[in-house]
Amino acid sequence: MAPAAIRTLGLTKHFGRVVALDGLDLEVCPGEIFGFLGPNGAGKSTTIRLLLGLLRPTAGEAWLAGVPVSDVEHAHRSVSYVPGDVSLWPQLTGAESLELLGSLSGGVDVAYRDELLERLDLDPSQRARSYSKGNRQKIALVAAFMTRPDILLLDEPTVGLDPLMEAEFQSLAREAAERGQTVFLSSHLLDEVEDLCHRVAILRSGVLVEVAALEDLRRLTTTIFEASLSGPVPVFNDLPEVIGVEPMDGGVRVTVSGAPGAVLTRLNAAGITRLHSQAPTLEQIFLTYYETSSSQRDAVAAAHGQSGVAGRGGGGS
Amino acid sequence: MTSATHHGAHEVKDTSNRKARDVAAASAARDVAPRIVQGARPRRTVLMLYARLTRRGALLMAASQAMYVGIEVASFNAAYPDGVSPLQFAMFQDNPAVRMMQGVPSALDSAGGFTVWDGGWIIQLLLAVWALMTTSRLLRGEEDVERTDLVLAGPVRATAATALSLVVMAAAALLIGVAVTVAMSVSGTGLAGSALLGLGLAGVTATFASVAAVTSQLVNVRRRAAGLAAGVLGVAYVLRMVGNSTDARSWVRWSTPLGWMDELRPYGDTDLRALLPMLAVPVLLAALAVTLRARRDTGGALLATDAGREPHLRLLASPIAFAWRTNRAVLLAWVLGLGAYAAVMGALISTMIDWLAQDKSYQQIMADLGLDQALTTLGFLAMIGVIFGVAVALQVAWRMGAARTEEEAGRVEAILARPVSRVRWLGGHALLSLLGGALLLAATGTALWLGVAASGSDEITWGDAMRSVLNTLPVVVLIGGLAVLTFGLLPRLTVAVPVTVSVVGYLVTLLGPALSWPAWVLNLSPFTHLTLVPAVPWAATAGIVMTCLGLVFLGVGLLAFRRRDIVGS
Numbered sequence: 001m002a003p004a005a006i007r008t009l010g011l012t013k014h015f016g017r018v019v020a021l022d023g024l025d026l027e028v029c030p031g032e033i034f035g036f037l038g039p040n041g042a043g044k045s046t047t048i049r050l051l052l053g054l055l056r057p058t059a060g061e062a063w064l065a066g067v068p069v070s071d072v073e074h075a076h077r078s079v080s081y082v083p084g085d086v087s088l089w090p091q092l093t094g095a096e097s098l099e100l101l102g103s104l105s106g107g108v109d110v111a112y113r114d115e116l117l118e119r120l121d122l123d124p125s126q127r128a129r130s131y132s133k134g135n136r137q138k139i140a141l142v143a144a145f146m147t148r149p150d151i152l153l154l155d156e157p158t159v160g161l162d163p164l165m166e167a168e169f170q171s172l173a174r175e176a177a178e179r180g181q182t183v184f185l186s187s188h189l190l191d192e193v194e195d196l197c198h199r200v201a202i203l204r205s206g207v208l209v210e211v212a213a214l215e216d217l218r219r220l221t222t223t224i225f226e227a228s229l230s231g232p233v234p235v236f237n238d239l240p241e242v243i244g245v246e247p248m249d250g251g252v253r254v255t256v257s258g259a260p261g262a263v264l265t266r267l268n269a270a271g272i273t274r275l276h277s278q279a280p281t282l283e284q285i286f287l288t289y290y291e292t293s294s295s296q297r298d299a300v301a302a303a304h305g306q307s308g309v310a311g312r313g314g315g316g317s
Numbered sequence: 318m319t320s321a322t323h324h325g326a327h328e329v330k331d332t333s334n335r336k337a338r339d340v341a342a343a344s345a346a347r348d349v350a351p352r353i354v355q356g357a358r359p360r361r362t363v364l365m366l367y368a369r370l371t372r373r374g375a376l377l378m379a380a381s382q383a384m385y386v387g388i389e390v391a392s393f394n395a396a397y398p399d400g401v402s403p404l405q406f407a408m409f410q411d412n413p414a415v416r417m418m419q420g421v422p423s424a425l426d427s428a429g430g431f432t433v434w435d436g437g438w439i440i441q442l443l444l445a446v447w448a449l450m451t452t453s454r455l456l457r458g459e460e461d462v463e464r465t466d467l468v469l470a471g472p473v474r475a476t477a478a479t480a481l482s483l484v485v486m487a488a489a490a491l492l493i494g495v496a497v498t499v500a501m502s503v504s505g506t507g508l509a510g511s512a513l514l515g516l517g518l519a520g521v522t523a524t525f526a527s528v529a530a531v532t533s534q535l536v537n538v539r540r541r542a543a544g545l546a547a548g549v550l551g552v553a554y555v556l557r558m559v560g561n562s563t564d565a566r567s568w569v570r571w572s573t574p575l576g577w578m579d580e581l582r583p584y585g586d587t588d589l590r591a592l593l594p595m596l597a598v599p600v601l602l603a604a605l606a607v608t609l610r611a612r613r614d615t616g617g618a619l620l621a622t623d624a625g626r627e628p629h630l631r632l633l634a635s636p637i638a639f640a641w642r643t644n645r646a647v648l649l650a651w652v653l654g655l656g657a658y659a660a661v662m663g664a665l666i667s668t669m670i671d672w673l674a675q676d677k678s679y680q681q682i683m684a685d686l687g688l689d690q691a692l693t694t695l696g697f698l699a700m701i702g703v704i705f706g707v708a709v710a711l712q713v714a715w716r717m718g719a720a721r722t723e724e725e726a727g728r729v730e731a732i733l734a735r736p737v738s739r740v741r742w743l744g745g746h747a748l749l750s751l752l753g754g755a756l757l758l759a760a761t762g763t764a765l766w767l768g769v770a771a772s773g774s775d776e777i778t779w780g781d782a783m784r785s786v787l788n789t790l791p792v793v794v795l796i797g798g799l800a801v802l803t804f805g806l807l808p809r810l811t812v813a814v815p816v817t818v819s820v821v822g823y824l825v826t827l828l829g830p831a832l833s834w835p836a837w838v839l840n841l842s843p844f845t846h847l848t849l850v851p852a853v854p855w856a857a858t859a860g861i862v863m864t865c866l867g868l869v870f871l872g873v874g875l876l877a878f879r880r881r882d883i884v885g886s
Contacts, residue, residue, distance in 0.1 A: 015617075049466075049615070052466070052469065052470055053469070053475075054466055054469055054470075054475075054614065054615035054616070055614045055615065055616075055617070056613075056614055072469070072472060072473065072474055072475075073359075073472045073473070073474060074472070075472075076470060076471055076472040076473070077357070077472050079470065080470070081466070081467070081470035083463060083466055083467070085463070086467075087462040087463050087464045087467075088464070088467075089366075089370070089464065091369075100362060100366060101467060101471070103357070103358050103359075103361070103362040104357070104358075104359050104362045104363070104468065104471030104472070104473065105357055105359070105471045105472060106357020106358070106359075107357065129885065140467070143467075153470075
């Protein structure tokens with residue numbers, strides 16, 4: 001059996017008295033797009049820098065494609081990295097930066113590189129000092145994908161990209177996974193992770209709080225409906241997917257975890273004059289996730305287990 | 318190249334095998350044209366990257382040092398067509414001030430020996446400063462902005478990258494050594510001596526590169542790493558002064574990289590044993606740096622802890638207060654460093670003058686050379702005062718460079734996006750750099766006088782010492798104004814222009830008369846217009862004109878800054 005693309009065992013990093021990462025156990029399969037979620041300072045970048053051997057673990061071990069991460073000469077043959085804030089050598093042009101980074105790891109597919117430049121709409125003849133943040137990010141993305149590495153370690157790679165380019169990045173990542181490449185995507189953008197990832201891990205204050213397939217996460221995902229009603233506010237007590245009801249001026253605010261069909265039926269019966277549905281922000285999900293006790297979560301999951309994939313949490317009003 | 322291509326092809330085969338394993342994935346994958354694949358050359362690539370980042374500075378240093386020694390040889394041939402007389406030689410030999418500053422003279426009857434003795438110490442200091450600035454940039458500056466992360470995400474060990482950057486620095490040191498060797502032998506000083514001098518300078522350069530490589534492992538942030546290495550350079554210089562003060566202490570010279578050239582003596586009475594530390598110490602320190610690199614995180618440091626702390630809220634209320642807060646530590650370092658140097662110089666003046674008073678024939682020689690002013694206590698003091706003027710002018714230029722760094726890094730935008738006018742921001746920096754320069758001059762004058770007083774002499778009053786250094790204030794204002802003007806017009810050259818004008822100007826005033834350069838060339842240098850205060854009265858007109866010119870430069874620079882774009886790096 002092929003080794004896991006990424007494996008960590010009790011991976012721990014302390015900076016002085018600060019515990020940046022505490023006993024991370026993780027296994028990412030080859031060909032998987034793995035989302036790595038967490039608020040700022042949760043330890044996402046620390047994890048990636050540990051996987052790259054840039055940081056030395058305080059405790060624990062990690063492997064990339066079965067190679068210990070400390071053996072960078074072998075491990076990095078099959079790895080590419082995109083940092084969240086790309087700094088390039090100001091005196092080099094984009095093409096020269098790509099030549100440099102390509103020569104480092106080797107295996108550049110020149111035709112694919114040119115295609116990437118075109119798809120990301122990047123002019124490589126500019127000097128790096130004149131590139132915007134988004135264009136520096138694109139250089140790093142081209143450099144990462146052009147060698148077709150087995151593992152892509154991406155640390156918030158779309159920060160600074162416009163929505164069109166973000167969509168292009170998502171197709172690149174999907175194509176890579178279809179070819180069997182592993183994508184490890186750290187992000188705090190839930191939409192991006194939802195659109196792309198097969199499985200996600202949620203990190204908080206250096207501790208792994210959940211690793212789940214996206215379907216399971218969606219069950220925990222909530223949607224908030226704000227309905228203005230002409231009739232009286234219906235009762236939702238018997239619906240397990242409803243995890244919060246607040247009265248509001250001329251209507252009600254209902255927080256739903258899972259399929260919203262039953263809730264909408266009751267609201268409709270009460271005469272909807274205006275309906276606003278709100279996708280939960282990552283923060284709300286985290287709050288739901290952390291504030292809901294595990295027995296409630298189990299109840300929610302059981303209630304919707306049979307319905308398969310629940311409705312998407314995203315979307316506007 | 319063939320093997321590299323082969324390796325690349327092997328990687329491609331791996332990829333296709335993996336595709337074949339997953340039929341569904343393979344059918345979904347796009348068709349790709351036959352690939353042209355580059356092989357991996359990680360070490361070579363890193364080497365070429367560091368060479369590219371270093372080459373311009375290395376070539377500039379090689380060319381300028383070759384030119385410097387060429388000028389030294391030419392000056393010697395012009396000033397001493399018959400060689401230095403045995404009497405003069407003996408006097409340089411026995412003068413503690415000369416010995417401590419320039420070194421114990423050796424083979425002064427030849428242009429080569431004269432160059433090593435007269436210019437060697439300055440060249441070594443310049444090379445040492447360049448080596449530690451460049452090495453800390455490669456090993457810390459790159460890491461501070463996380464460019465190193467991109468390199469180390471390739472199949473390169475951090476230790477290998479460190480070692481390769483030191484290989485580049487060693488090559489740069491060798492290049493500089495070869496340039497000096499060529500310049501000296503072309504000038505006719507003999508190949509053997511020239512080669513020894515070049516090798517020695519390369520050794521000193523490599524030594525301070527490795528010192529900075531070690532400090533770059535100990536502390537984080539380039540400024541700290543370079544500062545710590547500069548501290549080592551300062552200690553090395555003081556040890557050399559101690560080692561050269563009397564023959565009884567000459568063993569101390571072996572303990573300092575700046576003393577090895579005094580032991581080597583390339584052009585006469587050569588001691589080849591001095592090559593041993595010059596070549597071995599850089600290698601040992603480089604090995605230490607690489608070993609230490611393996612023991613720390615990328616971006617981390619062995620000694621630094623960036624733990625949180627209580628906020629210090631003083632001096633954050635206005636742009637000028639903040640500018641003072643961020644630069645006062647550097648100014649304090651200058652006050653202490655230049656002050657210590659001034660005190661040593663002050664303490665040596667009376668020894669020097671007492672010793673001169675006993676040697677009538679030397680006084681005659683100096684009078685014949687037109688240098689009799691320098692033989693008086695106050696004349697000697699005045700010449701020392703001008704040296705400190707150059708140092709303070711350089712400090713003022715670098716201080717404006719700190720404002721440029723704020724702009725380069727984009728931090729100034731956070732300030733100028735607030736209701737703060739550009740003139741207020743830059744004017745604050747300009748005011749602080751000039752006030753800092755004046756403060757530095759006053760501190761230097763006081764330290765000079767304290768040194769004199771400590772040596773038991775009462776020939777120089779505090780007023781004399783102050784006047785000798787404050788004499789240069791108009792030049793400091795002029796150079797400061799020039800720095801602001803450059804900042805306004807050519808921001809990327811903010812430091813380069815005023816520093817070049819200061820150094821070249823001083824050299825023109827110093828060497829021009831001996832080389833019989835025309836008066837209009839000499840008059841271009843601001844230093845030519847200074848008189849030997851306090852031995853003779855202050856040149857009021859020249860002083861006032863230079864001050865006003867400096868203030869005009871400053872004003873124009875402020876206005877120019879209002880009209881230009883903010884430019885990053």
